Amino acid sequence: MIIDCHTHWGIAWQERDRGDPARWMAIADQHGITKAFLYPHAGIVRSDSCAVDNDTVAAVAASAPDRLIPVATAWPQMKEQGLEEVRRAVEVLGARALKFHPWLQGFSLADPYLGRICGLAAELRVPIFFHDGTPCYCLPEQIAGLARRFQATCFVLAHAGLVWNWRSAIEAARRSNVWLCLCGPPQRALEVICQRADPDRILWGSDFGFGFADSIGYWLSVFRAARIPDTMKEKILGVNPLHLLQSAL
Amino acid sequence: MLVTIDCYCAVGNDREYDFSADDLIRALDRAGVNRAVITPVDRYMVVDNCEGNKFILESAQRHPDRLIPSCSINPWFGKRGEQELRRAATEGARLLVLHPFIQGYQANDDLAWPLIEIAAEERLPVYIHTGPPGNASPWQVIDLAEQYPTADFIMGHCGATDFWNDAALAALSCENVYVEPSLARPFKFAAHMQALGPAKGVMGSFAPINDLAVEWTEMRKLLPPGDWSDFYGPNLLRLLAKRGPL
Numbered sequence: 001m002i003i004d005c006h007t008h009w010g011i012a013w014q015e016r017d018r019g020d021p022a023r024w025m026a027i028a029d030q031h032g033i034t035k036a037f038l039y040p041h042a043g044i045v046r047s048d049s050c051a052v053d054n055d056t057v058a059a060v061a062a063s064a065p066d067r068l069i070p071v072a073t074a075w076p077q078m079k080e081q082g083l084e085e086v087r088r089a090v091e092v093l094g095a096r097a098l099k100f101h102p103w104l105q106g107f108s109l110a111d112p113y114l115g116r117i118c119g120l121a122a123e124l125r126v127p128i129f130f131h132d133g134t135p136c137y138c139l140p141e142q143i144a145g146l147a148r149r150f151q152a153t154c155f156v157l158a159h160a161g162l163v164w165n166w167r168s169a170i171e172a173a174r175r176s177n178v179w180l181c182l183c184g185p186p187q188r189a190l191e192v193i194c195q196r197a198d199p200d201r202i203l204w205g206s207d208f209g210f211g212f213a214d215s216i217g218y219w220l221s222v223f224r225a226a227r228i229p230d231t232m233k234e235k236i237l238g239v240n241p242l243h244l245l246q247s248a249l
Numbered sequence: 250m251l252v253t254i255d256c257y258c259a260v261g262n263d264r265e266y267d268f269s270a271d272d273l274i275r276a277l278d279r280a281g282v283n284r285a286v287i288t289p290v291d292r293y294m295v296v297d298n299c300e301g302n303k304f305i306l307e308s309a310q311r312h313p314d315r316l317i318p319s320c321s322i323n324p325w326f327g328k329r330g331e332q333e334l335r336r337a338a339t340e341g342a343r344l345l346v347l348h349p350f351i352q353g354y355q356a357n358d359d360l361a362w363p364l365i366e367i368a369a370e371e372r373l374p375v376y377i378h379t380g381p382p383g384n385a386s387p388w389q390v391i392d393l394a395e396q397y398p399t400a401d402f403i404m405g406h407c408g409a410t411d412f413w414n415d416a417a418l419a420a421l422s423c424e425n426v427y428v429e430p431s432l433a434r435p436f437k438f439a440a441h442m443q444a445l446g447p448a449k450g451v452m453g454s455f456a457p458i459n460d461l462a463v464e465w466t467e468m469r470k471l472l473p474p475g476d477w478s479d480f481y482g483p484n485l486l487r488l489l490a491k492r493g494p495l
Contacts, residue, residue: 215436218434221467225460
């Protein structure tokens with residue numbers, strides 16, 4: 001089983017395929033992807049696209065309910081409306097997780113309404129995926145700071161620190177409510193992460209869908225070549241993502 | 250026969266790997282790659298430059314047909330560093346590696362200018378690790394390249410990850426700037442090469458941080474060697490051979 005914990009229903013895909021995931025799924029199928037967490041894209045670029053994109057992602061996921069896990073976003077800058085969108089996305093649309101990209105969305109992790117969203121996520125029992133590895137709003141240590149403040153909330157570093165901040169991601173994952181998604185660090189970093197972080201809180205992802213480029217094959221090749229015990233690889237690809245959903249719910 | 254050269258492979262014992270010249274030769278053979286430029290590990294780029302450069306030169310001397318030595322100098326060593334760069338070039342180094350993030354300055358900082366001047370005189374291309382915000386962005390490399398038009402610059406990692414949008418436009422703005430894909434990932438780098446054309450790229454894997462065979466295999470899928478042969482070796486060979494035949 002391979003569960004890709006970092007994919008997007010990309011703007012380009014929506015413009016071309018109008019909510020039909022057949023061609024998106026065909027690429028996932030080529031690589032044996034069993035399930036995928038499907039994040040928004042338009043909704044993390046424009047606040048006025050947020051609700052519509054959450055609707056779109058939910059509808060796309062509903063067309064393959066055994067394969068696609070809908071993930072929603074919101075904008076803390078929209079204050080009460082942002083909180084309402086989180087509640088609507090989870091309770092009405094069935095989103096199983098939240099995704100924030102503070103760099104693209106342009107808010108600080110110190111935003112008071114983001115804090116309220118973190119509290120609401122705990123109440124709704126959904127994990128929060130954060131883009132990470134990028135200053136000045138998305139560093140692993142900043143997300144670890146949120147994890148300290150909101151200990152009942154489950155946080156996922158959706159890039160495990162990317163290329164230059166994966167060491168800080170390992171430190172962030174010392175918090176028991178912080179998970180790491182292997183999606184961006186180089187191969188040797190993946191190996192070190194798997195040696196040092198809690199193996200029960202490591203996921204894998206490809207970032208597929210942001211554009212049309214097929215990133216799944218490359219990242220699977222990197223992961224498969226990594227010197228990580230096969231049993232741990234199986235956990236990361238198939239077991240841990242299900243536990244993430246179960247532990248949050 | 251197509252010459253293939255990997256532009257960036259670290260050899261030695263660092264915090265999290267121990268990758269010998271023999272390990273690299275085996276990796277090159279597995280990937281069907283003729284030669285590689287070998288570079289000091291992080292620690293030797295930050296401190297003990299002379300020790301690291303000697304290790305690289307000695308490692309390359311044991312495999313002269315396969316391994317091409319580079320050197321690295323931390324600009325903070327000032328005059329001592331400049332002397333070390335001259336020494337390394339005289340001993341056979343063919344490339345200067347700068348890593349502003351771990352060496353502790355900004356890529357376009359005047360701290361590094363004396364080294365660039367020497368590299369230009371000695372006809373050593375300059376490889377700059379780019380990507381870490383603040384320290385090494387693609388446009389900082391362009392600042393240097395405009396100031397030193399007789400030097401050749403290799404934009405390591407294409408600004409990955411945060412500055413990948415800048416890499417192609419920046420590289421297009423200066424004739425003496427080339428892009429290297431390690432950490433930028435083939436599925437994104439291929440689009441850069443489509444925009445830049447085959448003359449502007451040099452293939453590098455950043456082994457052993459990345460798996461050399463995976464990087465070459467995945468890149469060949471997207472940029473077939475039949476169409477992009479210069480990218481896989483001749484472009485880099487042309488830069489390295491400015492100092493003399495290899």
